[in-house]
Amino acid sequence: MIRYIFDVDGTLTPSRCPIDPEFKEWFIDFIKDNKVWLVTGSDYDKTLEQLGPEICESVVTCYNCQGNDVWHKGKRVNSKQFKAPEGLQPLLEGWLQASRFPLRTGNHIEKRRGMWNFSIVGRNATWAERSEYVQWDVSNRERESIALEINSLFDNVTATVGGETGIDIGRTGGDKSQILEDFNSDDKIYFFGDRQEPGGNDYPLVKVNTKGKNFHVKDWHDTFDKLKNIVAAAR
Numbered sequence: 694m695i696r697y698i699f700d701v702d703g704t705l706t707p708s709r710c711p712i713d714p715e716f717k718e719w720f721i722d723f724i725k726d727n728k729v730w731l732v733t734g735s736d737y738d739k740t741l742e743q744l745g746p747e748i749c750e751s752v753v754t755c756y757n758c759q760g761n762d763v764w765h766k767g768k769r770v771n772s773k774q775f776k777a778p779e780g781l782q783p784l785l786e787g788w789l790q791a792s793r794f795p796l797r798t799g800n801h802i803e804k805r806r807g808m809w810n811f812s813i814v815g816r817n818a819t820w821a822e823r824s825e826y827v828q829w830d831v832s833n834r835e836r837e838s839i840a841l842e843i844n845s846l847f848d849n850v851t852a853t854v855g856g857e858t859g860i861d862i863g864r865t866g867g868d869k870s871q872i873l874e875d876f877n878s879d880d881k882i883y884f885f886g887d888r889q890e891p892g893g894n895d896y897p898l899v900k901v902n903t904k905g906k907n908f909h910v911k912d913w914h915d916t917f918d919k920l921k922n923i924v925a926a927a928r
Contacts, residue, residue: 694728696882696905698872700895701733703887704916706743708823708857716917717745723920724751732756732869734855734894736805737764759861759894760872761807773807775863778847785811788839794829796822808863810855811839818858827857836860837892855894870897881905883923885916 702708705720712720723729729752733740737757741749746767749755755764763771782802788811789801798815810816813835814826830836836854843852843862851868855861861868876882882905886895889909899907910916 700886853894868897
């Protein structure tokens, strides 16, 4: 049987926004007929806000904070911590001061279970402010540079580009790939994510999912189209 694993931001929803109502209704029916898991860098409260309890409590497992905070039917069942190395926070604060991007909105270093999320523009940014940073980062590749520096300076710490404006930072191995420990070796996994390129926070899972299929999507519309094609082909 196929096991479906989905990223959330940029895959099932617009980044940090609620799921489209039509897609939500269709996806709830999809979950009834298929085994579905979620894996995201966000915490559970944010995922619940974006997808609603109908989805979050119907999937097999909701892996939050890149799999470091595990939820089943609305209850936490496992949690791992991240002990940041000395010098990481000052480095991030230095990047925050030195960045040539002019806007700061607050909540730049978010300490989640098992990981940190770092954002130059800040997680308090509006949709328009986030879009402004996205365009700037495409041209300047700032997040990629920050992640590379973190990875070169610290042992047993891995930084990856996540979502539209953030960088996910955690212990090496504490990324999305760790969730595959809960699956059987003969499971056929279909993984959907929008950051599957090297350096993206979906890439670690893609790299080890060699027996399944990885669907690199542009956005939730692309996910919806691909899923409808899979369902139609199975009939």
